[in-house]
Amino acid sequence: MGDVILKADRIVKHFGQTHALNGITVDIRRGEIIGLIGENGSGKSTFSSIISGVYPPTSGSMTYKGETWKPTDTNNAQKHGISMVTQEMGTLPGIRVADNIFLGREDLFTHHGLVNRKEMYAAAKEAMARVGIEDIDPAAPIAKYSLEDRKLIEVVRAIYNNPDIFIVDETTTALSQKGRDIIYSLMRKFRDENKAVIFISHDLEEIMDVCSSLIVLRDGDFIQQLDKSEFEENKIKMLMVGRELSGSYYRDDYDGSHGSEVVLKAEKVYLSSTLTNISLELHKGEILGIGGLTDCGMHELGKVLFGITKPMLGKVSFGDGKEVKSPKDAIRRKVGYVSKNRDQEALILSASIMDNIVLPSMPLLAKGGLIFRGAEKKLTSGQVSNMSIKCREIGQDVRDLSGGNKQKVVFGKWLGNNSEIFILDCPTRGIDIGVKAFMYQLMYRLKQEGKSIIMISEELPELIGMSDRILIMKDGKIMKEFERSENLSESSLIKEMV
C-alpha cells in the first residue's frame, strides 16, 4: 500500500440546517483508485468538493503531502495538484475548445501582453492527444461538440497540470462506453504513476471494476472502507442503504406477453444523419426496450416519438392512425416523456414541486377555463404520496431535492395526467439503487395495468431485466429485435450494438 497523500480528520460540513457530513476521517493513499460510494445525499460530492477547494469544511482539518491543507478555491487546489471533474457541465459555451482548456491559464502563452493562439492550439491538440482524443479541433467553438466531447474537454483541462489527486465526480454517467474507457484508462495511468484517484459513481459495477478500494458513506457518516478483495455487490449495497435489499430488483417473470393492440407506431422515420428507416410498434401493456450506444440515435428517436422533433420523412402515429404532431398533441393523447437530461429539459428547477407536477395536467384541472389551487394541491399531494417523494412541502423548489426525488417528480407529472403511454429516456440515470428499485416496480405495475412503456437505456442489465422486447440500434438503424427470455445475455446485445 502506498503512502498517505491526503489525510482528512473529522471533517464536518453543515449547509444551514442540513448536516451534509458528520465527521469523516479517512486516508487517501498513493497508487490507488478509491471509489467513493453512497446513496444520493450521503455526502460524497460534499466531501470531494471540500478536498478540491469548492468550499471549506465547517470544522475538521486536512493534511496534504504532510502539510495542513486549506485550499482557498478550486484554482488554488489545482495549482497544488488537486483537480476535480464534476457532474455538472463545466465548460463555457461560446468560446473555443482551447480557450476552455486553458481558461485562467492564458499566461502560459502570453508574450508581451498578447496571447499566441497558434501556440495555444498546438498545446491543446497535444494535451488532447495524450488522452487519446484525436477528432476534436482546438480552434473550433465548443458548442460544436456534444455533451460527451465537452465532458472530455473538461477532463483534459483538469489533468493538464498533471495533478497528484484526480477526482472524478459522477462524470461517467453522461458518457458512452468510448468516453468512459478514456476516463478509465486515465485513472489507471494516474494510479500507475503512484498518484491518487477518487472516483464517485452510482454505477456499482463500474466502481467495482475500476477501483482498488472503496469508501462507503451514508447520511454524512463514514461507514466502512473496503479493499478490492472484499468487494461483493450485495455487501456494498447493504452498507450503502443500511439494510438488506431483497433479491434482484428487476421483475422476476420471463413472460414477455402483452396486448395485441398497437398504441404508438413509427413508420419509415428518417431524421437527417441520426435516424434511418426506423419503424416500430408499441403495444398495449408492453415494455419495449431500446438499447444501443449513446450516439446510435435512440435518444433522438425518443424525441421524435413524443413529437418534439419532426421527422424529415416517415410518420409517427397513435394506434388510430392520427399523427403525433407536437408534445402538446402527444400529452393530450396521454403520452408522457421522461427526458434523459432531467435538470435541463424535464424540470423547472426554480419552480415548486406543485408547479412542475401540474404543468401537463392543466387541461385536466381547468374548470370553465380556471385552475383552482385546491385542485392543484390535490393532484400534487396525490402524486407526492403515490411516489413517496421526500420533501418538506409541495411548495418547495424542485432544485432542493435529491436526484432520485427529482426523478420521482418527473414521473409524478405524467402519472398525474393519467398517462397511458410512457416514453422513458434513461429513466434511472444518476439515481441511487433504492429509488431505482422503486422505479422498476412502478414500471412493472404500470405494465400490469395495461399501460405501454418505451424504455430507452444505455444500461443493458436494466433492458434485459425489464423489457418484453428489446430493439438494438446502431448508427441510426434498428439492427435486431430480441424477445424476453431467460437466456438473453448482455454479450448477444453488445454484438449488435458495436
Add this chain to the structure above:
Amino acid sequence: METKKNQGQTSTLSTVLNKIIPFLGLVVMIFVFQAFGHGKLLTQGNLKSILNQSVYVAIMAFGAIFVYSHGGMDLSYGSVIGFSVLCAILTGRAGAPLPVIILVNIVSALAWFVLNGLVSVYLKVSPFIVSLCIMYMCRGILNTVCAKEKYSVPVYIYNYDNWTVKMVVLIVTFIVCYLLFEKTWIGKANKAIGGNPLAAQQAGVNVEKTRMIAYIISGITVGIGGFILMCRAGSVATSTGQGLEMNVITALVLGGVPLSGGSRAKMIGALVGSISVILLRNGLIILGVNERVIEGIQGIVLLVIVFLTYVKNKDGIWQ
C-alpha cells in the same frame, strides 16, 4: 447538488419573505416619508395625486407581468402609451364618438405589441432590442407630429377624468389579469417558460403561442392605460409617456417580480409595486429632493432590488 436535500427552514423563511417584502417595503416607505416629510404625505390631496399616477402605471404593469414572467424584457411602454394617446386624441378631434376613441387607444397600442411579439417570438430577435427599436419609432412619430403644436382632447373627455371611471377600470383590469395570470393556463404557461422553456415545451406548452398571447395582453393593457392617461393629461406632446417604461419596470421589481421570469411572479406584486414606485417618487419630492435627481435615485433603487431578488432566486452569483 445532493447536499441541498433538506435545506430546512431557511428556504421556507425566504419564501415567506418573498411574499411579504413588497408589502413591507410599501409600509416602510409610508412611515419614513410621513415621518420625515412633516406629515405632507398622508394628506387627501397628496394621496389623490399618488393614486392618479399609480392607476395607469398599474394597468400597464398588469399586462407587462405576462411578458416579464416568461423572461421577456420590454422597454417600449412609455413610448407606446404616448402613441396610443396621440392616435386617440387625433381620432377624437376628428369627431369620433367615445367608444371609437377607446378602441383606437387599445388598437394603436396593441399593434406595436403584436409587432414586437411577431418579431421577437417568430423571427427570434431579442425582445429587449425589439422593444428598444419600437420605443424609438414611437417617440419618433410623437416628435414629428407634435413638433409644432400640442393637441388637446375634445372638452367632454375631461368628464371621464373622475374616480369612478379610474377605479372601475383599475379594478376590472386587475381582476381579469389576475384570473388570467394566476388561474388559467396562460399565466402558468408563461411562468413555466420563464423557468425553463425546454421543460415547458416538453410538458405540452406551445411556447411561441404562449409568448405571443403575453404580448397581446400587454398591448391591450397599455391601450387601456392610454385612455386613462389621455383623460388625465388632456393633451399630447412630444414627451407624453416619457420615462413610464422605467416606472413599469420598477413597479414590477418593487412588487417582487424577478426580471429573470419564472414562477415567483405574482399579479398582486404588480399592483403593490405600482403604488410603491409612485409613492417613492412622490415621497422624495416631499422630502425636498430635486425632481431631476429622482430619476437617478430610482435607478439606484432598481439596481439594488434587482440584485437582491436575483440572489434570492439563486440565479445570481451567490449560489
